[in-house]
Structure formats: structure tokens, C-alpha cells
Amino acid sequence: MKKSFLLLCVFLILSSSFVFAKGAQESSDSVTLTAYMQIDPADDQYRGHNEIMKVFAEKYPNIKIEVEYASGEAFHQKFQAMAASKQVPDLFTCYTGARSAYVNETGLVKDLKSLGKINDAYIAQYNDGTFAPQGANGEIWVIPPSFAVCHAVYANEAILTKLGLSYPKTFEEWKAQVPVIRAAGYYPVSMGNKDPWVVNSWLLSLFVDRCGGPEWFMNAARGKSGATFNDPQFVESIDIIKQMVDAQMFSPGVNQMSNGEADQEFYQQKSVYLVDAGWRTSAMDTQLSDEMKNAVSMNVFPEIKGEVTHNTSTSTPSEGFGISASLKDAKLDAAWTFIDFYCGAEGAAIRAKYGDVASYKLDANTVKMTTMQGKFANFQATHKMGYVFDSVMNGEGVTMLNNDLQEMMLGKGNGPKAIAAKYEAWVAANDTNRSL
Amino acid sequence: MINVRQKRRSYYALLLPAFIIYISIIIFPIIVSFGLSFTKWKQYKLVGFIGLSNYINILKDPVFQRAIWNNIQIMLVSVIGQIPLGLILAYLLYRKWVKGSKFFEMMIFLPITISSVVVALLWNRVFSPVGLYTSLIRQLTNNPDYVVTISESPKYAMIPILVVLLWQHTSLYMVIFLANLQRIPDSVFEAAVIDGAKESTIITKIVLPALSGVIFTSSVLAISGSLKSFDLVFAMTGGGPVNYTSVMALYLYQQTFTFANYGYGSAVSIIIVVLSVGLITLANRLYAKAQRKYE
Numbered sequence: 146m147k148k149s150f151l152l153l154c155v156f157l158i159l160s161s162s163f164v165f166a167k168g169a170q171e172s173s174d175s176v177t178l179t180a181y182m183q184i185d186p187a188d189d190q191y192r193g194h195n196e197i198m199k200v201f202a203e204k205y206p207n208i209k210i211e212v213e214y215a216s217g218e219a220f221h222q223k224f225q226a227m228a229a230s231k232q233v234p235d236l237f238t239c240y241t242g243a244r245s246a247y248v249n250e251t252g253l254v255k256d257l258k259s260l261g262k263i264n265d266a267y268i269a270q271y272n273d274g275t276f277a278p279q280g281a282n283g284e285i286w287v288i289p290p291s292f293a294v295c296h297a298v299y300a301n302e303a304i305l306t307k308l309g310l311s312y313p314k315t316f317e318e319w320k321a322q323v324p325v326i327r328a329a330g331y332y333p334v335s336m337g338n339k340d341p342w343v344v345n346s347w348l349l350s351l352f353v354d355r356c357g358g359p360e361w362f363m364n365a366a367r368g369k370s371g372a373t374f375n376d377p378q379f380v381e382s383i384d385i386i387k388q389m390v391d392a393q394m395f396s397p398g399v400n401q402m403s404n405g406e407a408d409q410e411f412y413q414q415k416s417v418y419l420v421d422a423g424w425r426t427s428a429m430d431t432q433l434s435d436e437m438k439n440a441v442s443m444n445v446f447p448e449i450k451g452e453v454t455h456n457t458s459t460s461t462p463s464e465g466f467g468i469s470a471s472l473k474d475a476k477l478d479a480a481w482t483f484i485d486f487y488c489g490a491e492g493a494a495i496r497a498k499y500g501d502v503a504s505y506k507l508d509a510n511t512v513k514m515t516t517m518q519g520k521f522a523n524f525q526a527t528h529k530m531g532y533v534f535d536s537v538m539n540g541e542g543v544t545m546l547n548n549d550l551q552e553m554m555l556g557k558g559n560g561p562k563a564i565a566a567k568y569e570a571w572v573a574a575n576d577t578n579r580s581l
Numbered sequence: 582m583i584n585v586r587q588k589r590r591s592y593y594a595l596l597l598p599a600f601i602i603y604i605s606i607i608i609f610p611i612i613v614s615f616g617l618s619f620t621k622w623k624q625y626k627l628v629g630f631i632g633l634s635n636y637i638n639i640l641k642d643p644v645f646q647r648a649i650w651n652n653i654q655i656m657l658v659s660v661i662g663q664i665p666l667g668l669i670l671a672y673l674l675y676r677k678w679v680k681g682s683k684f685f686e687m688m689i690f691l692p693i694t695i696s697s698v699v700v701a702l703l704w705n706r707v708f709s710p711v712g713l714y715t716s717l718i719r720q721l722t723n724n725p726d727y728v729v730t731i732s733e734s735p736k737y738a739m740i741p742i743l744v745v746l747l748w749q750h751t752s753l754y755m756v757i758f759l760a761n762l763q764r765i766p767d768s769v770f771e772a773a774v775i776d777g778a779k780e781s782t783i784i785t786k787i788v789l790p791a792l793s794g795v796i797f798t799s800s801v802l803a804i805s806g807s808l809k810s811f812d813l814v815f816a817m818t819g820g821g822p823v824n825y826t827s828v829m830a831l832y833l834y835q836q837t838f839t840f841a842n843y844g845y846g847s848a849v850s851i852i853i854v855v856l857s858v859g860l861i862t863l864a865n866r867l868y869a870k871a872q873r874k875y876e
Contacts, residue, residue, distance in 0.1 A: 398710025
């Protein structure tokens with residue numbers, strides 16, 4: 146009897162927790178959104194994000210966002226599991242391309258165009274390319290808060306002046322500078338090529354754009370109009386990398402150096418040029434002296450003989466926030482309000498304070514930019530952007546290609562034509578772009 | 582009075598939670614992995630059943646072949662390097678043949694207490710093109726282009742990793758052997774010395790037979806640890822350059838989490854399990870044979 150009574154009490158206590166587990170009911174005026182973001186709020190790089198979240202909470206006290214943060218690959222590993230069980234949060238970090246295919250190609254992300262807010266007037270507030278189609282049918286999954294510029298050549302103008310040189314106009318001129326630079330005890334070019342994506346992201350993408358142009362590249366990616374990666378444009382793109390190695394343009398151990406180590410080599414004025422991405426400017430603002438910041442210019446690869454596009458760099462929209470496809474009514478409105486705030490005028494101005502160059506067209510006179518960020522903003526405004534190779538092509542094939550390029554740079558492996566042929570064979574058999 | 586049946590029921594009831602957890606965390610994923618290994622995935626979607634194609638493609642892939650060879654090298658360094666070296670160091674410390682044995686014990690043990698990622702970063706810092714060692718050699722030889730090129734060689738790229746593994750993990754076996762040496766009564770050594778036994782005789786006739794079980798257990802640990810090596814290799818080289826230092830766990834990680842080839846990655850994990858079980862069974866048979874010989 147005593148045992149039964151005790152069991153009954155335990156049962157009642159446990160079952161009451163199911164009733165109250167739902168938590169307090171939302172009031173009719175307030176909305177709570179769940180969010181999963183690939184951001185490390187403790188990292189200095191995300192100070193702008195932290196301030197945006199604070200200002201948003203103050204401006205919209207009726208919209209509460211419960212955020213879970215994760216960084217790096219850990220974000221994708223958990224999010225893939227969420228996507229597989231069809232339990233995605235209301236808001237989440239989402240890439241425009243294949244990196245988030247497990248949500249944006251499985252019907253879990255809402256097409257922002259369906260909200261009816263993205264009209265011509267809205268688009269005109271943002272830089273070109275912000276609303277380029279992201280899905281196979283022209284969907285817009287995210288508004289990218291900024292662009293990831295994946296090619297820049299930083300030059301130490303002070304050293305160049307000291308050596309009686311200037312930023313080269315052509316690739317041939319650049320190669321001719323190498324003996325002068327080395328004789329003076331400097332390394333010509335630093336580049337951290339240790340990771341299996343750098344050379345194709347920071348150099349090959351640019352050469353493909355210059356040698357073939359965006360139209361040829363998209364045709365080759367999709368196997369249309371007879372274009373393939375066996376074409377001379379692609380072979381030449383690879384050959385330019387080989388020429389750079391043969392001309393001893395890179396500092397020794399280029400394939401062993403991490404990005405950070407290559408940057409340090411440049412910052413310590415051991416090299417004259419640094420091949421890196423546009424986002425390096427935010428680190429330069431904090432790590433370089435004022436004198437060095439004034440001495441560093443931001444350029445693109447010099448003119449290549451026979452190039453079809455000129456003075457270009459490459460960029461891809463940065464990751465943004467996607468909305469769950471199942472969201473509707475008040476929650477959907479709240480989610481859009483957050484995205485519009487984050488990417489629009491207010492969020493862009495906050496991020497600009499911390500060195501981010503926004504996709505939103507900010508009035509440069511109203512925003513005080515740091516030295517290097519000012520150079521970056523000017524860089525984006527004065528150079529047309531081509532595609533980043535690995536943001537279009539499937540990752541597995543690009544990794545294989547990058548390994549072949551690294552092996553070629555080590556003086557081993559195959560030549561440009563064989564590398565191109567191997568890549569084309571892989572793309573034809575496996576790349577999903579060929580089935581579009 | 583509690584009868585046998587009631588006792589058995591209570592044993593099962595107490596074991597049940599742990600059993601359920603074991604099945605759900607260990608056995609169930611292995612069974613699902615095995616099933617997945619016969620499927621093809623593309624862009625996060627299941628395409629269909631493809632039989633043994635994944636296994637055939639894995640075994641034909643030169644990257645995987647290199648990864649297996651790299652794991653074998655790690656295993657050889659572990660079994661032939663770490664264990665004998667650990668035993669020698671333990672014996673030296675146990676016999677107090679070095680002064681300040683406590684200090685050396687602590688210094689030898691230190692590497693295993695440091696995270697593999699930190700160890701990798703430290704060693705990279707020393708030997709990278711902008712590292713301490715490279716800068717020193719450049720100064721001494723007046724050669725600004727000097728770099729440590731061993732990691733760019735497909736034949737020798739694993740050597741730096743093997744050296745670091747030897748440095749980091751030998752101490753674990755040293756501690757295990759030291760603890761077991763202390764279980765051998767001092768009187769046994771004293772009696773052997775009185776009987777005129779040489780040091781080599783003491784080692785081969787007393788120490789090794791006494792530690793044979795521990796040596797076998799350590800070998801099993803070394804083999805299974807070698808086949809799932811990941812953290813140090815990932816942090817030190819990422820498997821590069823050009824997959825020269827790739828290992829099976831890294832290959833599995835790349836296929837499964839970077840390329841989303843879930844079926845292919847599952848097949849790699851099954852191969853690793855089969856290899857582990859096979860090698861440990863072989864080690865067990867050799868040990869049993871050696872035991873019978875000594876009896």
C-alpha cells in the first residue's frame with residue numbers, strides 16, 4: 146500500500162512536468178525566435194555582430210531571439226543532423242551555395258523573394274551582385290551581409306620605392322621584378338598555401354576569370370556550348386601558376402605555410418607582396434603600425450597577356466541568415482525584421498565601425514572607416530568581381546584539383562594539360578553542375 | 582530468502598540501463614553504418630543501394646592506399662618504437678640508474694599531458710618556413726631559402742609526425758611498465774643478482790615474462806590507437822601536402838563531413854573496424870603462441 150502510494154506520487158510529479166515543460170505562453174505582442182548561428186561571439190571579429198544583437202534587442206523588445214552559437218565545422222555537423230531530422234530553427238546561418246546544400250536544396254529554407262519585400266527599390270539599396278540568384282530556380286536564400294573577396298595582391302609600396310620599383314602593370318613585368326627583389330634580400334610573394342583550398346580560391350579563380358571570362362566559366366561548369374575544362378582557357382589558368390613557381394616568385398616553403406605564417410612574413414617586411422583575400426584587411430588594421438598601413442596598397446593581379454577580362458578580382462556572397470521554410474505569420478515577420486535590420490542600413494553601419502565592408506550601400510561620408518577597411522571599400526568599388534571557382538564547383542572535385550595544383554607547385558605530379566583533363570573527367574562524371 | 586531466479590532478475594535489471602546505452606551508442610550506429618556502406622549519397626540525399634561499389638572504389642583509391650600505409654607506419658612506430666622505448670625508460674627509472682629519476686619521470690611524462698593540437702602547433706612553430714629551427718639554420722648557413730623539405734616529400738612526409746608521436750606517447754607506456762615493474766618483488770632481483778645473473782638474463786628471464794601480459798595489452802592499445810589516429814595529424818598537416826600524410830580517420834572525416842559521401846565514409850569506417858579486429862586477433866594469437874612456448 147505504502148509502495149503504491151509512493152509510486153503514485155512519483156507518477157503525478159513526473160506527469161505534471163509535461164504540462165509545465167512547454168514554458169510560459171508567449172504574450173500576443175511578443176515573438177520568440179530560435180536561431181543557430183555559425184559565429185563565435187567571443188572572437189574579436191564578431192564585435193559588430195554582438196553590437197547588432199544588442200541594438201536590435203533594444204529597438205525591438207517584442208522580438209526575442211534565442212541563439213545557439215557554434216563555430217567552424219562543428220556548426221555544419223550539428224546542423225546537418227538537424228536538417229536530416231527536419232528540425233531546423235527559425236533562423237540559421239546559411240551559405241548561398243553548395244556549402245548549405247543540405248538545407249537550401251532540401252526545401253528547408255524559405256525563398257526570401259516569396260515575402261514580397263525584395264523589389265527593385267529594395268535591391269537598389271545594395272551593391273551589385275547581392276541579389277544574384279542563389280537557387281537553381283532563382284531563389285534568394287539569404288541576403289549576404291557582405292562579400293568575401295577571394296583575391297587581392299597587397300604590396301609594400303615603401304619597399305618597392307626603396308628598390309626603385311612600382312606595382313607592375315603586367316605579369317611579365319612582375320616576373321622581371323623577381324631577381325631585383327631577391328638580390329635586395331626580400332622574398333617576392335608570400336602566400337600561405339598549406340590548406341587544400343588556397344591556390345584555387347585565391348589564384349586559379351582569378352586566372353579562370355581573366356583567361357576565360359564568367360560566361361565561358363559557367364558554360365564549362367554546366368557543360369554547355371561545348372565548353373569544358375579541357376579548353377585552352379583553363380589549361381592556361383593552371384599554367385600561369387606554374388609560371389609563377391618556375392619564376393621563383395613565391396617565398397620558400399609556400400606549400401608548408403599557413404595563412405597566418407604568410408601574413409606574418411609580409412607584416413615583418415620580409416616579402417614585398419602578399420597574395421591573400423580581402424578580409425585580411427581587418428587583421429591588418431589591428432596588427433600593423435600606422436606607418437605600415439599607409440605603406441600597404443591593395444591591388445589585383447597584373448594584366449595577363451590575352452586576358453578577356455581586365456582589372457578584375459573574385460568574390461562570393463558571404464553567408465547570411467536563412468529563414469525556416471515552415472515559418473509563417475508573426476514569426477515570419479519577426480524573422481524578416483531581424484534580417485532586414487542586420488543587413489540593412491543600421492546593421493551595416495554598426496558592422497562598418499568594426500571594419501566590415503557591407504553589401505548595403507553605405508554613405509562613405511557618414512561612416513568613419515579604418516585605414517585598411519577604407520582601402521578595401523575602395524577596392525570593391527573599383528574592381529569588377531568574377532566567380533570564385535570553389536563556390537560554384539562541387540567541393541570534392543575542387544579538393545582533388547587543389548591537390549594536383551599543390552603537387553605541381555612542389556615540382557612533382559602532372560603538368561597543366563593533364564591536370565585539366567583529370568579535372569574535366571571528374572566533373573563530367575560527378576559534378577552536379579553538369580546536371581543543371 | 583532471495584532465490585537464484587530473483588537474483589538473476591535483479592542482475593539483469595541493474596545491467597539493463599547500461600546495456601541499452603551500449604546498444605544505442607555503440608552497436609546500433611555500427612549496424613546502421615554497415616547498412617549505409619552499401620549506399621550512394623549525393624548532395625545530402627540518398628541515391629540508392631550500390632552493393633560493394635564503395636568498398637571496391639575505396640580499395641582502388643590511391644589516396645586511401647597511402648592512408649593505410651601511413652597508418653601502418655604509425656602502428657610500427659607505436660609497437661616497435663613507443664613500447665620498447667617505454668620499457669627501456671621504465672627499467673632505467675625503476676633500477677634508479679639515473680640520478681634525479683623523479684625529475685626525469687616527470688619530464689618524460691609531460692608530453693602526454695599536453696593536448697595533441699597544442700603539440701602539433703608547437704612543433705609546426707619550430708619547423709615551419711617561418712619557425713625557430715628554420716630561421717636559425719638560415720642565419721647559420723646564410724641561406725635565406727632554406728626550408729625543411731622532408732614534409733614535401735611523398736616518401737618521407739610522415740617522418741615528422743612519427744617523431745612527434747614517438748615523443749608524445751612513449752611516456753604513456755613508460756608509466757604503465759613502471760607501475761608493473763614495481764609489482765615484481767625486489768627479492769626476485771636480489772636473488773638473481775646473488776645467483777650471478779647478468780642484467781641481460783634478468784631482463785629476458787624475469788622482467789619480460791613478468792610483463793608479458795602488460796606488453797600484449799599495450800600492443801593492443803597501440804594497434805587500435807594507431808588505426809584511429811586523427812587529432813595530431815589533422816592539426817599538424819591536415820593530411821597534406823597533397824594527401825602525403827593522410828590517414829584513414831582523416832580520409833573518413835573528409836569523405837563523410839566535407840564531401841557528404843555518407844555511404845562511402847561508412848564503408849571506410851567498416852574497413853577500419855575490420856582491420857582493427859583482424860590485427861588485434863592476430864596479436865592475440867601470437868601472444869597465445871608465445872605464452873605456450875614459455876610455459
